[in-house]
Amino acid sequence: KAGVTQTPRYLIKTRGQQVTLSCSPISGHRSVSWYQQTPGQGLQFLFEYFSETQRNKGNFPGRFSGRQFSNSRSEMNVSTLELGDSALYLCASSRGQGHGYTFGSGTRLTVV
Amino acid sequence: QKEVEQNSGPLSVPEGAIASLNCTYSDRGSQSFFWYRQYSGKSPELIMSIYSNGDKEDGRFTAQLNKASQYVSLLIRDSQPSDSATYLCAVNNDRGSTLGRLYFGRGTQLTVWP
Numbered sequence: 001k002a003g004v005t006q007t008p009r010y011l012i013k014t015r016g017q018q019v020t021l022s023c024s025p026i027s028g029h030r031s032v033s034w035y036q037q038t039p040g041q042g043l044q045f046l047f048e049y050f051s052e053t054q055r056n057k058g059n060f061p062g063r064f065s066g067r068q069f070s071n072s073r074s075e076m077n078v079s080t081l082e083l084g085d086s087a088l089y090l091c092a093s094s095r096g097q098g099h100g101y102t103f104g105s106g107t108r109l110t111v112v
Numbered sequence: 113q114k115e116v117e118q119n120s121g122p123l124s125v126p127e128g129a130i131a132s133l134n135c136t137y138s139d140r141g142s143q144s145f146f147w148y149r150q151y152s153g154k155s156p157e158l159i160m161s162i163y164s165n166g167d168k169e170d171g172r173f174t175a176q177l178n179k180a181s182q183y184v185s186l187l188i189r190d191s192q193p194s195d196s197a198t199y200l201c202a203v204n205n206d207r208g209s210t211l212g213r214l215y216f217g218r219g220t221q222l223t224v225w226p
Contacts, residue, residue, distance in 0.1 A: 043214075048210065055210060058213070094211045096210050096211055097206075097208070097211055099161075100161045101158065101211060103155040103156050106155045
């Protein structure tokens with residue numbers, strides 16, 4: 001059974017650019033969440049999607065956005081990149097209540 | 113602000129010992145509790161989930177939940193060097209059909225020495 005797939009694994013961007021990260025959840029999982037992980041802040045919640053609708057949003061600026069497609073695949077976009085956006089971005093999927101989240105391998109974003 | 117606090121560690125135990133990891137949470141409405149293991153340079157891996165008061169055992173792992181004390185713990189019996197990792201406690205209070213947002217602690221780094 002395939003796990004959560006995130007692409008790309010590594011990304012280097014310059015300040016001011018934008019980036020799009022992709023996530024394919026486990027087959028049958030309709031709930032997808034995104035987290036940012038940094039050494040200083042730990043794991044911070046970005047957003048949760050279910051059935052193409054954003055259900056929850058964390059405390060991040062509007063430069064961070066996301067969407068979910070009808071096949072449950074999800075993308076997140078960060079515009080006008082800042083140095084502080086350098087982090088590991090993790091996507092996780094779940095079958096719902098009573099089941100935990102399974103994380104993908106993450107996308108390591110470096111902003112220079 | 114929903115807080116999840118963990119012993120900052122690092123925690124160091126000899127091989128074969130019991131490692132005890134603790135977590136407290138501030139939101140009394142929390143419903144679901146998870147322990148994740150994260151090896152250096154890897155993503156978090158779900159190892160235990162617990163939803164009701166008491167103990168839940170899975171192999172060498174035992175999760176304990178006390179909602180009255182807002183406390184959840186993870187015991188690792190017969191610790192092995194391969195258990196050396198950062199352990200993250202996560203808490204959820206969403207009552208909807210989806211799991212919703214998880215609130216994570218900062219993690220406890222565990223080292224098991226041979």
